[in-house]
Amino acid sequence: MTILVTGADGYIGWPVLLRLAEMFPDERIVGVDNFARRRWVEEIGSVSAIPILPPEKRIEKARERWGNISFVEGDLTLKEFVDMLVRVYEPDTIVHLAAQPSAPYSQISWEKAVYTQYNNNVSTLNIIWSLKENNLLDAHLIVATTTGVYGAPEYPIPEGFYQVEYKGGKDVVPHPHMAGSFYHMSKCNDINNLWLAHRQWGLNVSDMRTAIVTGATTEEAKGELATRFDFDFYFGVVSHRFCAQTLIGYPITVYGKGLQGKPFVTLEDCVKSFVECVRKGGEGYKIYNQTLGAVKIVELAEMIREAAAEEIGLEVEVKHVPNPRVEKEEHEMVIENDNFRKLVGKPTDLKDAIADIFREIERRKAIIEAHKDRFLPKALLNQR
Numbered sequence: 175m176t177i178l179v180t181g182a183d184g185y186i187g188w189p190v191l192l193r194l195a196e197m198f199p200d201e202r203i204v205g206v207d208n209f210a211r212r213r214w215v216e217e218i219g220s221v222s223a224i225p226i227l228p229p230e231k232r233i234e235k236a237r238e239r240w241g242n243i244s245f246v247e248g249d250l251t252l253k254e255f256v257d258m259l260v261r262v263y264e265p266d267t268i269v270h271l272a273a274q275p276s277a278p279y280s281q282i283s284w285e286k287a288v289y290t291q292y293n294n295n296v297s298t299l300n301i302i303w304s305l306k307e308n309n310l311l312d313a314h315l316i317v318a319t320t321t322g323v324y325g326a327p328e329y330p331i332p333e334g335f336y337q338v339e340y341k342g343g344k345d346v347v348p349h350p351h352m353a354g355s356f357y358h359m360s361k362c363n364d365i366n367n368l369w370l371a372h373r374q375w376g377l378n379v380s381d382m383r384t385a386i387v388t389g390a391t392t393e394e395a396k397g398e399l400a401t402r403f404d405f406d407f408y409f410g411v412v413s414h415r416f417c418a419q420t421l422i423g424y425p426i427t428v429y430g431k432g433l434q435g436k437p438f439v440t441l442e443d444c445v446k447s448f449v450e451c452v453r454k455g456g457e458g459y460k461i462y463n464q465t466l467g468a469v470k471i472v473e474l475a476e477m478i479r480e481a482a483a484e485e486i487g488l489e490v491e492v493k494h495v496p497n498p499r500v501e502k503e504e505h506e507m508v509i510e511n512d513n514f515r516k517l518v519g520k521p522t523d524l525k526d527a528i529a530d531i532f533r534e535i536e537r538r539k540a541i542i543e544a545h546k547d548r549f550l551p552k553a554l555l556n557q558r
């Protein structure tokens with residue numbers, strides 16, 4: 175069996191690649207990446223707080239431990255490249271994690287919005303078309319989409335499909351897409367195309383609606399095989415930004431009221447569920463809400479404050495700043511997750527993931543201190 179992992183140099187892709195190599199020692203695990211994430215973070219003037227090795231060295235180190243890993247550098251928006259991958263490796267499973275994943279980056283300008291949607295949507299289209307053209311439609315395609323496609327509805331969010339009744343008729347349909355950024359919309363577009371490929375060609379798709387992934391390590395991805403940890407306004411997720419702010423005694427900057435519930439998943443549960451999904455195999459079009467549930471942003475800030483006090487004896491203040499995002503600042507997010515819970519088995523705890531982050535980044539204070547002007551967009555920096 176061959177398993178292809180796209181975005182394998184990324185925050186999630188790297189630990190997924192290593193875990194797959196560990197769990198499937200007799201299979202060939204092929205990572206693919208064009209290393210764009212390294213360039214985007216450099217472009218906005220930031221760095222990963224946890225240093226990661228340069229690509230060649232990183233892959234060499236991983237191969238010393240897991241001989242079943244191969245790696246190919248290339249851009250998935252190039253159809254010839256994707257055709258080459260599909261023809262040469264004939265993957266049984268593809269875990270597609272390559273994307274430009276930042277909402278604020280996609281909102282910077284027309285160029286960034288177009289870049290994000292072109293990059294993300296053309297990459298996914300190339301994969302599904304290449305599978306079709308090379309008669310590999312029996313492959314299992316697992317894709318990281320996002321819980322962000324649901325928006326913030328005032329009712330419990332179903333796991334993808336729900337029953338609609340309208341003027342006497344009923345049907346089970348995909349939940350509407352109400353995303354709030356050009357990045358999140360790229361995932362809605364991906365879902366539309368994947369759902370179409372399933373309906374018209376029978377492609378088996380596992381659509382993993384990934385929540386806000388939080389964590390610094392997994393069993394395999396640590397030390398010299400660490401995964402990246404970003405903390406800037408564009409690429410640092412809220413939980414990682416808050417931890418980095420706390421570490422250097424900067425106030426935790428909550429956007430607006432902070433009463434918006436947001437779904438989280440630990441890095442460990444995220445990685446484990448991708449691997450279990452590979453093991454389980456594809457069955458039709460299956461959606462997993464990859465989260466244990468929502469936490470309000472003010473509650474997250476409090477959880478991080480407590481963990482900092484316990485782990486490293488630090489006290490910080492929580493500060494509310496004007497919200498740079500257009501979003502509901504008060505929202506009870508209720509999100510169903512039966513499929514995900516069955517897949518992940520015994521889940522891990524967000525609090526433990528946060529404690530682990532502090533243990534990992536404590537030594538990286540100087541790097542974070544040197545880039546603290548990256549925590550907030552310029553307009554908010556003087557208001558903190």
Ligand SMILES: NC(=O)c1ccc[n+]([C@@H]2O[C@H](COP(=O)([O-])OP(=O)(O)OC[C@H]3O[C@@H](n4cnc5c(N)ncnc54)[C@H](O)[C@@H]3O)[C@@H](O)[C@H]2O)c1
Binds near residue numbers: 180182185293384
């Ligand atoms: N991290 C999260 O909290 C989160 C939440 C929801 C969804 N997701 C999704 O999960 C996936 C992985 O996210 P991540 O946080 O690891 O992001 P990441 O940026 O660290 O990883 C994505 C990787 O894909 C690569 N890539 C991007 N475009 C490419 C292209 N055209 N060709 C080849 N490689 C390309 C990048 O270089 C990067 O290494 C993405 O699809 C993202 O949208 C992530």
